[in-house]
Amino acid sequence: MTTAAHDADERRMAARALLATPILTASRHSEELALVRRHAAALKPMFGQLLGYSLVVQSGFARLTKGPLPAEAPVRPARRASGSEFTPRTYTYLALVCAGLLARDVGEQVLLSQLVAQIRADAVIAGVTIDDTLAERRDLVAAINLLLDWGVLAETDGTVTAWGERREEALLTIDRGLLPHLVSRPLHTLERSEDLWAADPDEPEPPRRTLRRKLVENPLVHRGDLSDAEHDVLRRERSELTRVLEESFGLTLEVRGEGALAYDADGRLTDVAFPGGGATRQAALLLIEALIGALEPQGGEQVTVGGRTVPGVLAPWPMVDDELGRLARAHASAWRKDILDDPLPFREEVAALLQAVGLAAITTEGLVLHPAAARYRPSVRLAPPVTRAKRRLGDDARQLPSPLFTVDDERGEPA
Known part of the structure; x- marks a missing residue:
């Protein structure tokens, strides 16, 4: 394999790693992060031009911030360790935990009891009612566990699970460099929560980009879910679209009368395997x-x-x-x-x-x-x-x- 071909293969592997895991940390994904850092200069413009995504790469993490998907796209909810979906209450706790971690008096480490006290204070200000029941504690533990999975938090002493079950103290270490990048835009710049994903009406996205994004994020795209402009791109530029998806992300494009399918022959990129075991x-x-x-x-x-x-x-x-x-x-x-x-x-x-x-x-x-x-x-x-x-x-x-x-x-x- 030539040097150019080897570099292209590594870039594709790095891009696939980011699509599958948009937050890569040194502690949890050392090999993938090393690959992303090696090709960051090429990956940042590639994601921006092809999909409209922004990529932040630092020594300890890489964060790919994806753009909004259309309303008809399948829902990909956050899940507990058991596999059950987050409830609205769990998402509320996730937001409160992130806000508590960003409090001015919270440093690189925080006691879980201190964090819970901050969450309760923030909930009062926000007008959110929280109780101290076992169900509420389980929701809080699920939210914190998600941040542990993302690498935003690490258990330095004790465990979050032990706190939820027996109120045993735990010391958490915070990745303060990664924490602000969990959302796509600084929250203080928004007037409404809906503006976090709002498109800029003065800069409509080109149909080539929105079509590529639909195919990459939701491999099976129905014909009825395509705009007229996206359908025209699919019809006129199928060969170029096939090349871009294969070279950039290792996806194979098939087009039928009812829609298009961009599938991963290796079966490693999808978050919902089908067919499969079970x-x-x-x-x-x-x-x-x-x-x-x-x-x-x-x-x-x-x-x-x-x-x-x-x-x-x-x-x-x-x-x-x-x-x-x-x-x-x-x-x-x-x-x-x-x-x-x-x-x-x-x-x-x-x-x-x-x-x-x-x-x-x-x-x-x-x-x-x-x-x-x-x-x-x-x-x-x-x-x-x-x-x-x-x-x-x-x-x-x-x-x-x-x-x-x-x-x-x-x-x-x-x-």
């Missing part, structure tokens, strides 16, 4: 096949969703429930035991996953499958049975997946 992903993959087989959709079918006419076919909830129930019974030995006892939460998980990856839309009547769902053709391969000898090997042997699912990728002709 009962929810396996069920979603098999449900697609079952519903398409039952509905036999024809090209050009459309459904009205939220007042908009979109390509796709409606699977009523009774049909979805019947197919999921059949799948759960067929794979009862491999999937969770609670699925058959209480199927509604499992159906909600499966539907939410398909909506998150853009393959379906949830409506009151049922699940609307996008034509891109037909791209997946699952095949089932049963894993060998777990013998007594394997059971004696321990948990790893007992948890062999059965069955295993793969995808036969059937792509049609490009639109």
